[in-house]
Amino acid sequence: MRSFDFIIVGSGSAGSVVAERLSANGRYSVLVLEAGGSDRRFFISMPLGYGKTFYDKSVNWMYRAEPDPGLAGNADYWPRGKVLGGSSSINAMVYVRGAPDDFDEWRDEGNPGWGHADVLPVFRSLEDHDGPARSLGKGGPLHVTDCSKSFHPLANAMIKAGQEAGLAYNADFNGATQEGVGPFQLTTKGGRRMSAARAFLRPAMKRPNLTVITQAMVTRVAFDGKRATGVEFVRNGKSETVAAGREVIVCGGSINTPQLLELSGIGDAQRLRGFGIETMHHNAHVGEHLQDHLGINYTYRANVSSLNQILRPWWGKALAGMEYLFQRKGPLSISMNQGGGFFRTDPSRMRANMQLYFQAFSTLVPKNGERPILTPDPWPGFSIGLSNCRPTSTGSIHIRSSNPHEQPRIIPNAFSTDHDVAEMLDAVKFLRRIAATPTMSRLIVEELLPGPACQSDEELIADFRRRSGTVYHPVSTCRMGPDPAQSVVNPRLQVHGVDRLRIIDCSVFPNIISGNTNAAAMMVGAKGAELVLEDQRQSR
Structure with missing residues (x-):
C-alpha cells in the first residue's frame, strides 16, 4: 500500500491552495486525488468559454437539485467543477472576498482566528493585483485583473x-x-482564466514531494477506530487504498464533502443505518445548514x-x-x-x-x-x-444510497x-x-x-x-463551530469526534458570505493549511 504524509481529496479552489502550502517546505509527501481530469482545455482557459463548460460532463458534475416548492417546483441545475481546479476552472471569475462583517460574525460565533482582521492578511498573501486598488495584495500566486x-x-x-x-x-x-x-475584479491573467489550479496547483506539481492523481474517485475514508488512516478510491474501474501517515484532508466542496463523510460513516446514525452504512461517528449536522445565493x-x-x-x-x-x-x-x-x-x-x-x-x-x-x-x-x-447576499433559508445535501457514484440529494429550500x-x-x-x-x-x-x-x-x-436559481455558491454543509452538538468541524477545521481528519473547503463556512465565494474558499485553503502546519510543528 502506498503511503503519504497528507492525502488531499479534491483539487478545487481550497484543495489546490492546501496542496501548494503543504508541499512548499519539501518536508512532507502530499497526495492529491481528483475525481476529474486535466484542466488543460481551451474553453477552460478562455474566460468566456464558461458557456461551453456549463453543460460539459467531462469537466462538470452537472448536479440537479430536487424539485423545490420555493422555485415553483423547478429542479434547479447545479454545475460544479469536476476537473483540476474544481469550480474555479468553470466559474465566472468574479473576485469578491466578502464583507468584513461576514468574517467578524464567524469569529463571534465562537471561531477564534476567523475574524476579518485575522483573514485579511491571508487574502492579501494570495493576491497579485494589477490595478490601482490598494486593498488587494501584490506578488501573490493569484493574479486579479482590473478589466x-x-x-x-x-x-x-x-x-x-x-x-x-x-x-x-x-x-x-x-x-x-x-x-x-x-x-468587478476578475481572476484572469493575460486574457486567460486564473483558476486555483493555474495559480497554486500547477506550480506546486513541479515539486517531487507532491503527487496528483486524476480520474480518482474517492469512495471512503478509512479508519482505525476513530483515527483516519487513509482513503479508498476508484480509478479506471479498479479500487485502491492509500495510507495517510499524518492526516486526511477533505476538500471536496459543499456537495462532495458531506457525501464522502456519510459514505465513510460520519453523519446522522439513523440516516446511515437506512442505507446499510455502519456509523463510525454520529453527527446529525453533516449535510445540514446548506446556504446558497x-x-x-x-x-x-x-x-x-x-x-x-x-x-x-x-x-x-x-x-x-x-x-x-x-x-x-x-x-x-x-x-x-x-x-x-x-x-x-x-x-x-x-x-x-x-x-x-x-x-x-x-x-x-x-x-x-x-x-x-x-x-x-x-x-x-x-x-x-x-x-x-445573506439569505436565511437553509437546505441540506445527503447521500441517496451507499453507492458513491450516485449523485447526492440536494434540497435547497429556496x-x-x-x-x-x-x-x-x-x-x-x-x-x-x-x-x-x-x-x-x-x-x-x-x-x-x-x-x-x-x-x-x-x-x-x-x-x-x-x-430564480442558484448562483453556484453553496456553503456550510459541514460548518465550523466550537460545539460538537452544533457543528461538524472545530475552529481548526478538524472533524469533531475523530482524529487526523480535517475539512478545508466552503462547506466549513459558519454562514454564507456577502458575494462570490471563490476568493473566500481559497482563503480558507490557505488558512487551513497553516493550521495543519502549526499542529505539525507543535507535535514535533
Whole structure:
C-alpha cells in the first residue's frame, strides 16, 4: 500500500491552495486525488468559454437539485467543477472576498482566528493585483485583473445608471466598503482564466514531494477506530487504498464533502443505518445548514448594439476569436459579468444585502448543450441581474444510497422564509429603478423578462420563484463551530469526534458570505493549511 504524509481529496479552489502550502517546505509527501481530469482545455482557459463548460460532463458534475416548492417546483441545475481546479476552472471569475462583517460574525460565533482582521492578511498573501486598488495584495500566486478598460459601452452605461439610481461609485468591492456600483475584479491573467489550479496547483506539481492523481474517485475514508488512516478510491474501474501517515484532508466542496463523510460513516446514525452504512461517528449536522445565493435576471431589448451583435453572427465570432487567439483581448478574454455592485433593499439596513451583475448581452433564445453565452440573442439586448447576499433559508445535501457514484440529494429550500421573499421583492423593484434612470431609459426599447405585464407584488413574487436559481455558491454543509452538538468541524477545521481528519473547503463556512465565494474558499485553503502546519510543528 502506498503511503503519504497528507492525502488531499479534491483539487478545487481550497484543495489546490492546501496542496501548494503543504508541499512548499519539501518536508512532507502530499497526495492529491481528483475525481476529474486535466484542466488543460481551451474553453477552460478562455474566460468566456464558461458557456461551453456549463453543460460539459467531462469537466462538470452537472448536479440537479430536487424539485423545490420555493422555485415553483423547478429542479434547479447545479454545475460544479469536476476537473483540476474544481469550480474555479468553470466559474465566472468574479473576485469578491466578502464583507468584513461576514468574517467578524464567524469569529463571534465562537471561531477564534476567523475574524476579518485575522483573514485579511491571508487574502492579501494570495493576491497579485494589477490595478490601482490598494486593498488587494501584490506578488501573490493569484493574479486579479482590473478589466474595466475592456468593458462594453453598455456595461459602463449600467454602472452610470446605478449611480443615477442612488448608488455611490465603487472602484473596489474589496476595499473599505462593499456597497456601491462599479467594475468587478476578475481572476484572469493575460486574457486567460486564473483558476486555483493555474495559480497554486500547477506550480506546486513541479515539486517531487507532491503527487496528483486524476480520474480518482474517492469512495471512503478509512479508519482505525476513530483515527483516519487513509482513503479508498476508484480509478479506471479498479479500487485502491492509500495510507495517510499524518492526516486526511477533505476538500471536496459543499456537495462532495458531506457525501464522502456519510459514505465513510460520519453523519446522522439513523440516516446511515437506512442505507446499510455502519456509523463510525454520529453527527446529525453533516449535510445540514446548506446556504446558497439565489439570482435572477431582468432582460431588455436595446436600441444600440450589445455583445449580441459581436458574438451572434459567424463573422463576429471569427473576429472575436482572432482577437483572442492573437492578442488575448476582446470580449472572450473577460467575464460575462462586466461590472455590478452591492446595495441595500432598505436604507435602514446596516449593510448591503443584494449583489448586482451587469451583462452586456442577452440569452433568451436557448441553445441545446450549452449556456448560449457564445451564441446570444439575434437582437440587441442586455441583462441586469441580482442575487441575495445573506439569505436565511437553509437546505441540506445527503447521500441517496451507499453507492458513491450516485449523485447526492440536494434540497435547497429556496425562498422558504418570509425574510428572503420580502427582500427579493424589494430587490427586483430596484432593478426597474435602474432601468428607469435617464441613462438606461434612453437605451431600452422594452423589458423582455419578466415583461411590463408583471406589476403587482404577487406577480413579481411568482416570477422570481419561477425564474430564480442558484448562483453556484453553496456553503456550510459541514460548518465550523466550537460545539460538537452544533457543528461538524472545530475552529481548526478538524472533524469533531475523530482524529487526523480535517475539512478545508466552503462547506466549513459558519454562514454564507456577502458575494462570490471563490476568493473566500481559497482563503480558507490557505488558512487551513497553516493550521495543519502549526499542529505539525507543535507535535514535533
